Amino acid sequence: MLPIERQQHYRREYKMSWGRSFKHSLTAVCAAAALTCGFAASASAQEPDFAGERVELIIPFSEGGGTDTWGRFWAPYFSIFLPGKPTVVVKNVPGGGSTSGANQFEARAKPDGLTAIGTSGSTQFPYLLQDKRVQYEMRDWRVILASPTGGVVYVNSDLGVKSAADLNALKEINLRYGSQGATSLDLVPLLAFELLGLDVDAVFGMKGRGAGRLAFERGEVNIDYQTSSAYINNVTPLVNIGSAVPLFSWGALDDDGNIVRDPSFPDLPSFPEAYEMMKGEKPSGPAWEAYKAFFIAGFPAQKMVFLPKDTPENIVEAYRKAAISATEEESFIADREATLGAYKQIVGEPAERIFRQAVNVPEDARTWVQKWLTEKYSVQF
Structure with a gap:
């Protein structure tokens, strides 16, 4: 069993996934607000406004794992830095080695910026291996950021x-x-x-x-x-x-x-x-x-945040700006290593490049692994 205090921690995090931002110092919060106002002042008329909205960050795993921990770390920063400061909540959709949540995202998420997904290599590998459970086309999704991990x-x-x-x-x-x-x-x-x-x-x-x-x-x-x-x-x-x-x-x-x-x-x-x-x-x-x-x-681009295909460019850019602002924010820098490890977060075009590399496994490696999985674990492709 988990220690009682850790169980209480996860229950609190699950119920108030976006509320962690209020634990930051008053100075950090004020700085965040100032940055947000700065964005508003310089933004074009086409910048989206999420004021009063609820944004769901789908995590296709159960609570308590690495991707869930990572998603709950990022959620309050999106709440602070997206235009209009929406409430950003984590929605766990476990099952099928993460394919259930990814399939749901593919089928239901609208390109309005109100639904994002946080993935892991466990979402990527079935896609790369042409697993029969996969009903999503990752290459069509709009990548916001990539988090290397080990x-x-x-x-x-x-x-x-x-x-x-x-x-x-x-x-x-x-x-x-x-x-x-x-x-x-x-x-x-x-x-x-x-x-x-x-x-x-x-x-x-x-x-x-x-x-x-x-x-x-x-x-x-x-x-x-x-x-x-x-x-x-x-x-x-x-x-x-x-x-x-x-x-x-x-x-x-x-x-x-x-x-x-x-x-x-x-x-x-x-x-x-x-x-x-x-x-x-x-x-x-x-x-x-x-x-x-x-x-x-x-692993070098193991955890990623995506928006659905056909999401308008201004919404994609708003998310990328929010992610960049978060990585420059004092409390993010202070807390990142203790929660995510000593890895630089990758945002925008660099994230796009590493994502494209990650979904292009050499064909001979794919073929060898498919054969081995069939022989060892009776996996059918």
Whole structure:
């Protein structure tokens, strides 16, 4: 179970997702208001006005996971900086490894700026793999921002391992992992476990990574991973009390496209380092190339905010301006690392570029992964 105070925290966040902005200092709020007024003074007559409106930010996962934590961090900043200061609320629509919420967004969201969606790689991967549940066309959506993130793999301390140096000891243990589905963002850990040669039973059907973490806390699974925001907020306390042991992070991309240590977890080896510690050689081969392709598609631009297709340009620009203003705001800068990790948020045209890269996985990597998923997990495409 989560500690009582953390349960109370999530209940409060769920009921008042936009109200977190009032926790900022009076100075920060005044600065936000001044910036908003500045936008109003310089805006064209075509700038939208969301005064008195309710904006829904759909998060296609259950509460408590990394994407939910990320969405609830961003929501109050959109409330402050969008023209007219609308009430921005998070609406959780879990199911289908996030495809249920994405399908609903595709089918129902109007291009009026009152509905946005916050996605994860778990929304992107089924689309890339041509999963039969997908009824949305991501390439048509209007991207507002991209949030790079990472992730950390950890195990139950009862297994007796202390760090990645003990990975070989796990080869003789049957491990259980709570998964949203083989074509979700969990594809990355499933490929990693395959490369390491670990005996991992995937327990499918989790409605989000938060559900996987709760299964870990209940002792139903003994290996898990969480994206950076959820790990920082929800797993670090488990590490501190000695019930969880971090092994490695997925890593981050440097400017040359190499996977290096994650800046949010500099003391943990990256996955390629952990592989080399265990195997005595650098990773290589088709499985590695497939892993690398989907890691790049899933994490450097892992979480994104979109508006529906056909959203007018002035509304798209209003959202992008709001996101830029948020990233420059004092309280955002102060709170970002503690909640999201040490990652620069990507807004506007740079977000457009990285999104286009993320939805263009090499065909040979896609084909290899589809074949492996069919053989390993009976996934049909």
